[in-house]
Amino acid sequence: MHLMFHLSDISKSYGPLFAVAHTTLDIPAGRTTALIGPSGCGKSTLLRLMNGLIAPDTGSVTFDGEAVTAANASSLRRRMGYVIQQGGLFPHMTARQNISVMARHTGWTAADTESRLQVLADLTRFPLDALARYPAELSGGQRQRVSLMRALMLDPDALLLDEPLGALDPMVRFDLQTELADIFKTLGKTVVLVTHDLFEAAHFASDIVLLRDGAVEQRASMDVLLSAPASTFVKKFVGAQRGLNGARGLNGEPGL
Amino acid sequence: MKYLSRLPALLLTVLLAVPFTAMHTLPAAAQDITVGSKKFTESVILGEIIKFTMTGNDIETAHRRDLGGTRILWSALLKGDIDIYPEYTGTLRQELLKGTDTHTLPLLRAALAKQGIRMSAPLGFNNTYAIGVTKETAARYGLATISDLRRHADFSLGFSNEFLDRGDGWPALRTTYRLPQQNVRGLDHDLAYRGLESGAIDGIDVYTTDAEIAYYDLFLLQDDRNHFPVYDAVILYRADLAERVPGAAATLTRLEGTIDAARMSAMNGAVKLDKKSESTVAAAFVTDRLKIAATPSDSGFVARLWKSTRDHLVLVIISLGAAILFAVPLGILAARHDRVGQCILAVVGIIQTIPSLALFVFMIPLLGIGGPPAIVALFLYSLLPIVRNTHAGLRGIDSGIVESAAAIGLEPGASLRIVELPLAMRSIMAGIKTSAVINVGTATLGALIGAGGYGQPILTGIRLDDTALILEGAIPAAVLALAVQGVFELAERAVVPRGLRLKSNG
Ligand SMILES: Nc1ncnc2c1ncn2[C@@H]1O[C@H](COP(=O)(O)OP(=O)(O)O)[C@@H](O)[C@H]1O
């Protein structure tokens, strides 16, 4: 199996607290892997270690066979799209400028940039006339689409998404879940998606990594997490999520 | 990151060194000789007289008038920023050469020579303290000397506050003469003359060349016990003047013994009471007494305003421009490195706590007088608002935005240029605007160390009690501050990205 990311015995601590503790994790290429766990368990930190935004205290990260270092992080990141909960859009740039900023920076022609923009707007079903708007003039859902287009602009090998739908209201969120899953299927890229919602994780991935205090507690599909929890912690986490999502079916489809 | 620990020291060195060296390369004035004068009328008149005497003998001479107090003139002379200035023997003995035995003129000359300074023979008047009374009072009490006051215990005295405190002032005077007066009041020097005239007080302290002595027709009691030190007016000049400008020293001797106290106080009166210009009065003196043709060099309102505007703008533009070029990178550095940042903010913060007047004066030993020290002082003074706002503007950017910039693959420099600086621009511009407005106001202090600008008419106006002249500096300074504010508001509109002026909808 082709590995896109290989994290080996990786740790990161902030003061006495381990955000990530001696974790080894492989992310297979061409599929979606979901990282899940309670707030503060180290999901975001793990993602930042993967794209070299922070350096690990111990262990190493490789991306597509290449070690991620301070020296090559900037160039490797151009092969990994990254979307965060609030979108992280640059408020002084229009949607079009936000999406094409890296293309311009790396010297694409205007024509190449524009045709890529069209493809992405089509993919994400983003209205072309809204490309001229500033982030402040867009809805929450539109902002996340722009953020996704920006991440996809250079046609990266992998996509890292940190709770991309976390800030949206439930209706928009549900629509976008469905759409995103379709897009990922179309693209066939490696996707690492962070969420704290088990049902959202199941919606996107059959490969779910459940984290606890910076370490992997169990890695399995939704069904296995439900039927064979590895610990009482997993049982409790799954139980709490089912309580919250009582009205929804196990596959993340809306219940009736 | 070891090099970071050495950064603050390095930074401070560069910070101070660059503008200093830049300033030293400014071209010197074209004149052969520069005369300086203190910021009081008599000194300015003497400065003009020296200038006319020199130019009358074909020696190109500039006069930098109203330069400030004794210390400023003395250090400017030692540094060579000026070649000549009028001083008083009393001031040399009591203040500048205190602790050296200078009680005879040869000793005084020797002490000055050690510092590379020469002294003319006395000009002919002694501007010391005296006790003044009206002629009627003198006649009524039969007074001729200060000793005579011993017989009149009910005599009422009004003294300036400085005189009440000085070492050679009232306490010592009372001891020397064993004076019995209890009725002694402290009051403003100018009001004292009016009090005397109205009869509210019988005697006051005066400077012996005060124009008011003649104006109010006062009688000065003789200092029969030689209590007051002698303040003979003399001309100080640099020893190297003789070789640099042959004939200059010889020309100065023409002034020796030519100005008696009556003449000096008449000239003071012509300026202070009759509102003639120092230049007119000085030209009249050299024409009449030395038979040297002199034309008063008074410039009209427009020429004066243009000159102070030009001087002021030079001070503001150079110092503010340098401050922007320095402070923005410093603010960026401070925002990027926590520890270094704290050092930078602390250092520029401390500079800001130095009273601005003191900062200007501190520059004199390093850079002399005139534009360069004023520019450096203004430069240092303009740093804090820009550094602080650059730092705050960058630190205030949402962490998700900065993180996204790095995550999409922008290198740190590109992230700064493309994302962070545009987002911090509003704050940076506000800092620059604050600096600019402070700079325009503070630059008026430049006149105190010979840098000219709008402070010049303000200073002279205060000295001559001439409100119109004060306004000639104060109004343009205020207008310039408003204009600068307006310019930066326009600039802000141009450089703050449009997207930042939108209200977010969510
Ligand atoms: N920059 C940081 N400084 C200090 N502590 C941090 C920092 N980033 C994360 N942490 C801490 O590390 C732990 C894991 O954080 P994070 O990875 O953001 O968790 P999650 O994304 O799972 O909610 C938390 O306890 C958090 O407070």
Ligand SMILES: [Mg+2]
């Ligand atoms: Mg998180």
